[in-house]
Amino acid sequence: MQQYRIETHMHTSETSACAAIPGEEIVRLYKQRGYDTVIITDHFHPRFVRSHAGLSWQEKVERYLAGFRAAAAEGSRIGVHVILGMELRFTEGPNDYLVYGFHEDFLFNNPDLHELGLKRFRGLTLPHGIRIYQAHPFRKGMQLADPALIDGIEVFNGNVQHDSGNSAAKAYAEQQGLAMISGSDAHWEEDLGNGGLVSPRPVTTREELVELLISGDYQLLGDWSS
Numbered sequence: 001m002q003q004y005r006i007e008t009h010m011h012t013s014e015t016s017a018c019a020a021i022p023g024e025e026i027v028r029l030y031k032q033r034g035y036d037t038v039i040i041t042d043h044f045h046p047r048f049v050r051s052h053a054g055l056s057w058q059e060k061v062e063r064y065l066a067g068f069r070a071a072a073a074e075g076s077r078i079g080v081h082v083i084l085g086m087e088l089r090f091t092e093g094p095n096d097y098l099v100y101g102f103h104e105d106f107l108f109n110n111p112d113l114h115e116l117g118l119k120r121f122r123g124l125t126l127p128h129g130i131r132i133y134q135a136h137p138f139r140k141g142m143q144l145a146d147p148a149l150i151d152g153i154e155v156f157n158g159n160v161q162h163d164s165g166n167s168a169a170k171a172y173a174e175q176q177g178l179a180m181i182s183g184s185d186a187h188w189e190e191d192l193g194n195g196g197l198v199s200p201r202p203v204t205t206r207e208e209l210v211e212l213l214i215s216g217d218y219q220l221l222g223d224w225s226s
């Protein structure tokens with residue numbers, strides 16, 4: 001049976017100050033590692049917004065999209081599907097949320113969306129079919145989100161610089177009956193390809209990504225033993 005690898009959580013150095021690899025290069029590295037689809041989830045973080053104080057919201061979003069656009073251009077050259085996502089943190093608290101299934105217009109059209117907080121953001125996005133997964137919920141400093149306001153949690157986070165409590169996250173998701181995803185949280189080459197999803201069908205668009213996530217018809221990549 002044909003299988004397709006999907007990265008759900010990765011950063012580009014153009015947009016995420018904490019990441020080391022530019023969008024063009026990281027897409028090439030993912031192709032070498034056998035991934036078919038990558039979702040760029042740069043930090044949409046209050047710190048990012050503050051760092052561009054003085055720019056209009058439209059200009060801030062343009063800056064935010066720089067890494068995604070570089071990745072998407074390279075992906076179309078070399079045959080990797082590149083989909084826009086984000087790792088969103090609100091001003092209300094320390095949690096990070098992986099958000100999937102939106103077009104860049106959604107960012108342009110919702111100024112200061114990082115100030116909404118999870119509850120209002122959920123109300124805004126649910127009618128559009130946008131999916132929200134809490135990233136690394138058992139990493140130090142995180143708080144468990146209300147399960148009613150999310151679609152699931154990241155039960156494997158492959159970033160080697162953090163202890164993300166992956167075993168605890170998986171046990172919690174199983175106990176709560178929450179949907180699970182896995183991602184590398186790639187910032188540096190050592191993280192790259194540590195996690196992700198394996199799908200029986202290709203995922204080439206955000207719509208197909210949402211369908212896959214709703215279906216639950218995928219396997220999780222990751223090593224829970226360490």
Ligand SMILES: [Zn+2]
Nearest residue numbers: 016018019187
């Ligand atoms: Zn980061």
Ligand SMILES: [Zn+2]
Nearest residue numbers: 009011087185
């Ligand atoms: Zn991340």
